[in-house]
Amino acid sequence: MLPILTHEAIASDSSCLRQAYAEQGGFIIPQLLPVAEIDQVLQTITETAGLLGDCSATDASLSLAQQASRCVQAVHAQREGGQGLIYEAISQTPLMHHIASHSAIMNVVRSILSSHVVLHQRLLVLMSLPEDGWHLGRWHQDYYYNGGPETTCTVYIPLQKVNQRNGGLLLAPGRHREGMFDHDVRQYDVPTKWNTIDPEIVATFDPLQQIELEAGDGLFFHSMLPHAAQMNHTPDVRFVINLRYRDLLDKSYREAGWKIPELTAARQALARKSLTSAT
Numbered sequence: 263m264l265p266i267l268t269h270e271a272i273a274s275d276s277s278c279l280r281q282a283y284a285e286q287g288g289f290i291i292p293q294l295l296p297v298a299e300i301d302q303v304l305q306t307i308t309e310t311a312g313l314l315g316d317c318s319a320t321d322a323s324l325s326l327a328q329q330a331s332r333c334v335q336a337v338h339a340q341r342e343g344g345q346g347l348i349y350e351a352i353s354q355t356p357l358m359h360h361i362a363s364h365s366a367i368m369n370v371v372r373s374i375l376s377s378h379v380v381l382h383q384r385l386l387v388l389m390s391l392p393e394d395g396w397h398l399g400r401w402h403q404d405y406y407y408n409g410g411p412e413t414t415c416t417v418y419i420p421l422q423k424v425n426q427r428n429g430g431l432l433l434a435p436g437r438h439r440e441g442m443f444d445h446d447v448r449q450y451d452v453p454t455k456w457n458t459i460d461p462e463i464v465a466t467f468d469p470l471q472q473i474e475l476e477a478g479d480g481l482f483f484h485s486m487l488p489h490a491a492q493m494n495h496t497p498d499v500r501f502v503i504n505l506r507y508r509d510l511l512d513k514s515y516r517e518a519g520w521k522i523p524e525l526t527a528a529r530q531a532l533a534r535k536s537l538t539s540a541t
Contacts, residue, residue: 287487294480327422382506395452411512421501434467438486
């Protein structure tokens, strides 16, 4: 299982980071980012949503996460593709560049990769709407969708509590060591646009680890680690910062001139439109 590593444990012996990353495929650091940073991202989401639609009905007595959720859902209802527009805008804000280069994250990433790392160009805040299955990242490996070095590190930081009920990740610890699994179109009761891992292979993932995190906790995991988001069964949007870091010293990546090959099948999958949105 992915271990929980405290700041004290890391300060005492940072080799625990590299060991967990190599053996289990990742680890969790509680209270990675301060509350003030998390609140700033939530406020930026609310403000950005308000530029596209009417968020005036938002209740100021709600938490910042709930206020942001109400605004995103209001804009999504008022404007076709509204949630996607907010998602794209937030990823390009100076605030997200600030978060992505935060010392609390960079010190850890450099410990497990090298001192020469670069960011994936998309600095995301995932926004999972209630009961939305089409955009749900079912069982997959990030490497399939992003390429680059196999050791690429994904950093997953929720802006509110995440658990099974609101769709927190399921992980298959240690299975990153088996390399790339086949990804293809799969049939589910609730359709998804994602190409995913064969369910027969998923059935062999044992044990599974249900991720439960508080706002600001950090999950660091290997790009080959199989994982799946789950359906959000709450009335609120699930917000998660999602960043990816590549190692410029990776031998294969450097020999390729730090270029990413065409990921045609992955790109076509993520560009699919649901039958609902197409009508």
